[in-house]
Amino acid sequence: MTDRLRVTYRVRAPADQIDARARGIALEQSVEMADSAITDPWVREHVVGRVEEITPESDHSYRVVIGLSALTVGDNRAQLLSMLFGNVSLQGDVDLVDADFPSAILDAFAGPNHGIAGLRRLTNAAVRPLTCSALKPQGASTAALSELCRQLAAAGIDIIKDDHGLADQITSPFDERVKACQHAVAGSGTGALYAPSIVGTPRQVARRLRVATDEGVRVVLIAPMVYGLPAFGELTEHHPDVAFLAHPAFAGTGRIAPALLLGTLFRLYGADAVIYPHFGGRFAYSPDECRTLADAARAPWHTIRPALPVPAGGMSVDRVGEIVDFYGPDVMLLISGDLLASPDVARQAERFVQAVHS
Amino acid sequence: MTDRLRVTYRVRAPADQIDARARGIALEQSVEMADSAITDPWVREHVVGRVEEITPESDHSYRVVIGLSALTVGDNRAQLLSMLFGNVSLQGDVDLVDADFPSAILDAFAGPNHGIAGLRRLTNAAVRPLTCSALKPQGASTAALSELCRQLAAAGIDIIKDDHGLADQITSPFDERVKACQHAVAGSGTGALYAPSIVGTPRQVARRLRVATDEGVRVVLIAPMVYGLPAFGELTEHHPDVAFLAHPAFAGTGRIAPALLLGTLFRLYGADAVIYPHFGGRFAYSPDECRTLADAARAPWHTIRPALPVPAGGMSVDRVGEIVDFYGPDVMLLISGDLLASPDVARQAERFVQAVHS
Structure with a gap:
């Protein structure tokens, strides 16, 4: 200090x-x-x-x-x-x-409202790594997205989030999608949580957050660098019951070290979990950058709760063991493309869940 | 199109x-x-x-x-x-x-509420380039800052803005500074405008903007990349009577061409004037980048009003002729350090104004 x-x-x-x-x-x-x-x-x-x-x-x-x-x-x-x-x-x-x-x-920052321990309570996952997958693609109908949501929930995925590109497009308006996807996870009986993507100006985001929580949503996805970090900090402060997954869109690389921006600062401004590109996928972070970022997100730090690292970006189910070995149990694996590219999405999602739970 | x-x-x-x-x-x-x-x-x-x-x-x-x-x-x-x-x-x-x-x-963006023509009306400067200077440094008392404001206004500077680092520090709390500096410009009788720096979360910014406009402020300074572009766009939309000077702080974090970010996007989200580093000062933009940026800010574009380019960053009064030749009359020159480094700030400010007006 x-x-x-x-x-x-x-x-x-x-x-x-x-x-x-x-x-x-x-x-x-x-x-x-x-x-x-x-x-x-x-x-x-x-x-x-x-x-x-x-x-x-x-x-x-x-x-x-x-x-x-x-x-x-x-x-x-x-x-x-x-x-x-x-x-x-x-x-x-x-x-x-x-x-x-x-x-x-x-002292001016509350940090995450839930953090790792809170996300574990929300997902009933006491010690194991968590699983996450994304609803894609942009342009798909609400019916298609909510059917995918149902399959992923039935497979036992902990958190099913919107792709960050799902905003409020005419192909799947926000209110309609939230209702359908929240209904899909609630109907699964597996305890899966749906995390809609909240995209907009502060007034739009406040309204969408209200719509989502009225439907029973407990977790949302937002991109703090798109939205603005000060606005994100105010949002997390004023919604202590909601858990926030932070997406790295518009966060850039290079001029600000990823560990500082996505690990330290996103956590400081209230992200309960931080999504970032794991090495070896479509993005260029090194193993060292990934480890430093995960440490920044979850190491003890003043009174600020630890945030859950969420490595993502072109990972495959075959790599689950390697990734869990790399991070240890306090991690949430986000795998989407490898599930959707499978001829049997539901079966591949089950394989993902089994690999993480074992 | x-x-x-x-x-x-x-x-x-x-x-x-x-x-x-x-x-x-x-x-x-x-x-x-x-x-x-x-x-x-x-x-x-x-x-x-x-x-x-x-x-x-x-x-x-x-x-x-x-x-x-x-x-x-x-x-x-x-x-x-x-x-x-x-x-x-x-x-x-x-x-x-x-x-x-x-x-x-x-069509979803209103763009600048005032733009170049509106800023000319506010400053009673029909055709000539405009002048701008900044109150510095961080840590100075309200008394010192408002006395500087008085001198700059008396010299005939059009817009006197807070340094973007002047937020609401204990050395010069926002409400106290706005009252004192607005009083200083109003008392000058020269038509000078004071532009306070609005720094904070959306709720804080809304409150400070209200305090400022209640005091008669017509122009404010804000850093859109610090604040968040969506929040900035909403702010400009909901405050059509206020003119917004956009500061480039935190804007170099990604890998976005300056002309697109500071010229096009800041204008699109509602900046009436965009501050950026002029070449040859403390910053590394090239003459070509500066010209492209100024063009992006002020060229005709759909229904979006032109924004005023505000070159800044370590320029001296001796360069005024060269800078006006480079940009033409639709520009506002922001010179501060060269005034404050002078043994006679008021006299150097008068030299600045005379050089621009002639």
């Missing part, structure tokens, strides 16, 4: 310029003006960012730790993002790698 | 893999599943993304145009972001470069 917000950047610069560059970042991310123009000694002492460490990583690449005063953030959940990666996000030689948060800032 | 959403990506791939890679992007950004697993011919015909063009740019780099059905977006302003750069934002070999929107999608 620290009393400053300590932010780690990767900075590409020649050796003879890194000191000045680090100082420039400290100024840009705090006062946004030249040191020499600051006339107030209190501001210089308490507000100007400090270069705390510069560590060479490789030729022309350094890890730079900048210390920022906690008072620059206060309890403002939007301002935190500006302090972490505001103006310097526009400077191509800087990546945001890591952050260490003072309790003064963390 | 197009009847599909046509999205242009830059894709890094070997020549013998680009066709398959483009097809993969078309699937990922629409149905998120293998072509072979799609059983519904209507979905294949109407919903699956199409590879419309593949154009080599350089070795192992291609411009790929994907056509997506307008019905996948509907009128949902959050869903648009997922369709433009949802899952493929997580694939490091793909950048989002450009997009061509069908009127079916554009």
